[in-house]
Amino acid sequence: MSDYAIEIQGLVKWYGSVQALFGVDLNVKRGEILGFLGPNGSGKTTTIRCLLDQIRPQEGKIHVLGIDPQANPVAVKSRVSYLPGELHLEDNLKVEQILRYFKELRGNQIDENYLKELIERLDLDTSRTIKNLSSGNKQKVGVVQALMHQPELLLLDEPTSGLDPLMQQEVYALLKEAQAHGTTIFFSSHILSEVEAIADRVAIIRKGVIVEESTPSQLIDMAMRQVNVSFLEPIEIAPLEDIPGVNLLSTSDLQATLLVEGNMDGLIKTLAQFPVKDMKTVSHTLEEIFLKYYREEDQEDA
Amino acid sequence: MFVELKHSLRRYRGQIIGWGIGLALLGLLIVPMFDSLSEQQETFEQLLEIYPPEISAFMGDLSGMTTPEGWLAIEFFSYMPLIIGIFAIQMGSGLVAKAEEEGTLDLIMAHPVSRTALFMGRLLAFILATLGVLFIAWLGIMIPMSWSTMDLRGIEVARPFLSLLAELLLFGTLALLLSMLLPSRRLASMTSGLVLVASFFITGLAELNENLETAAKFSPLNYNQTQEAFHELNLSWLAGLFAISVVFILLTWWRFERRDLRVAGEGGWRLGKWAKALKRGA
CATH class of the missing domain: 3.40.50.300 (P-loop containing nucleotide triphosphate hydrolases)
Incomplete structure (x- = not known):
């Protein structure tokens, strides 16, 4: 059988x-x-x-x-x-x-x-x-x-x-x-x-x-996650730009917004060298992932 | 197959009773009328002599109207294929296609029933429903005959009904076949209805115009037996009509076995496409 x-x-x-x-x-x-x-x-x-x-x-x-x-x-x-x-x-x-x-x-x-x-x-x-x-x-x-x-x-x-x-x-x-x-x-x-x-x-x-x-x-794990990090003091941003699978979306003196694909390991290890005040992760729902496929189809049709 | 047969008969019972009672009431009216006219037979015969030949062509030999067979043939059986043909065509075209277009067949066919069993169950229900209607109509003639001067036996009256059954099965199975080939049930009904009406007129007009005699040979209603059938049926004609129905049934079954089942909304009139094409043309 x-x-x-x-x-x-x-x-x-x-x-x-x-x-x-x-x-x-x-x-x-x-x-x-x-x-x-x-x-x-x-x-x-x-x-x-x-x-x-x-x-x-x-x-x-x-x-x-x-x-x-x-x-x-x-x-x-x-x-x-x-x-x-x-x-x-x-x-x-x-x-x-x-x-x-x-x-x-x-x-x-x-x-x-x-x-x-x-x-x-x-x-x-x-x-x-x-x-x-x-x-x-x-x-x-x-x-x-x-x-x-x-x-x-x-x-x-x-x-x-x-x-x-x-x-x-x-x-x-x-x-x-x-x-x-x-x-x-x-x-x-x-x-x-x-x-x-x-x-x-x-x-x-x-x-x-x-x-x-x-x-x-x-x-859901495979999808991109948005991570918002706030720091206790201004930091040197360059190390954040070199993490594989991580895109730096925006930075200010005490904040950085990043887009992470896959696991968070590289990002967390890099952040460990900075004085981190807080970190928030916005997870994608299945719905957002599904919508990605819908949008891809629309874009192809266009 | 028997589940589908039982279910279909339950679904058709309204139509069987409705059409059957309608035809039986007609019989109840026509039989006593014969007695009234018999009392004034001489005057009636004079009236028939002045009737134009065109009426004879469509209704049959008017001189026979003074006999019970002639009266029933002209007043009942001559135009009956046209009337009850509508019932046969509606039933035939809707046997499978109606459930497909309404979307109910999708779920029925998801049950452990083969396409052949469903088709044969419904076909048998259609044949039994037609027989049921004709039986009630036969009763409608036989019951008033017991107090009438008409002296015909049940078997004699049953013979033209047998010929009528063959005609109805032919038109019903034609509609069934067309419902498998054409995009919609409505189109199948309409086409079969046109064939029925054309057949009626060709058969009638062929009595008046020799040029139409060849065409009439291909007209199913040319082989409908009325007055002559009371005493002897032309069995070759009857077998021929039944054989054509069997061919239609086999072709329909073959097609139904091989085609995709449609779901609700499929197979309708595609006016949208035509409208777009017309717009583009303009």
Whole structure:
């Protein structure tokens, strides 16, 4: 059995004359939560839909839980759950009817107690008709149908879209519990705090190519940090300019502002020879790092 | 497949009941009318003699209207493909494409159901729904017949319904095939509807204009059996219509198995592009 729940190699997808994926390579380990980030139109949903054989790539190999989804889609889908980014449900059905339909499509192999628990925890009224539900409540239906059969792999396209903060926290808790039971979770999101909170690893896709794969903390560590240092007396600034990976942004008699890439070791050792009054470090959030990729794309487009 | 069949039938029950009752009410009206006209048969025959041949071309042999078969053929079965054809075309074009355009198919197909099982489940539901509508319509004729002077057996009345079923399946499966080939469901419905209307007129006009006889041979409604069907069906025609439907079904299935599933918003009218092109041209 492979260590990976998802293995993607050289995935290429064209929609007519428009190329959406340019050779995506990505592996997701069994039992991990991978946050899949990228600007709109970068290829997140296309990648996810290829995993379920909803769309067929022109090139590349995919294995989901060791199975080729094109060769045996039903075997893949019986072990995988999916929550689409744009969830559309049959408007005229009641919540209980649509859940029953999804249950029947899965051969009624559902733990009824777990289903009841999901409905209670997400505060979902199953007697209501889909067309009368708010977008947040529809999203709850989507979350319930994805989790109810306790799949080996969850493919979630923006799982907390439309949910209020309390419900978002409940969904994070449910996902963490699913992971604790061995479920692998592959989810796309635009909410960076959510990725930071629950993802073990992050993959960033841009223009149909994976541009970064790392843990959230590694990504943050790799980013530039701004350091503001104040001194007890005026100092000779030259040693600060020669530290590898450090850029001096501004100086005054008793202050220096520096931009540090990577670790702080060189800077701290250099500062040790000066009378330092205070030092403040401004860390970048994952959001800022992600925005960097967005901006790079905008600049390239310009 | 059976889950999808059950679910689809549940979804279609409103349409089955609505269309079925509509047609049954028509039957309930037409059958007693025959009795009223029979009482004044001589006057009615004189009236028919002065009818222009164009009406005969579209409605069938008017001289047969004084018989129960002729009356039902002209007053019910002659134009029925045009009326209930709309139902078949709407159902056929929407069988898969409606769920695709509404975005619901994306999640359904993420469940462990193969494309073939989904397609066959829905197709079977469409066939059963059509049969259901026609059965209710048949009841609408048979029930008032018990207190009418019309003396036709159930099997005799069922025969033109069988021919009608073949026509409906043909137009329904044509719409289904087009919904897989054309960019939107609406375009598939419209194109199939045009074929239906064109077929009706070509078949009718061919009775008046010899030049249209060749074209009429390619018209599906040319093979719709009405008055003559009460006593004997042309089985070759019937088999031919069913065979064409089977070809349409196989082509649709082949296409559905191989194409990308669309999501909501895809495959609509691309007026934006045309508008831009027109602006550029101006």
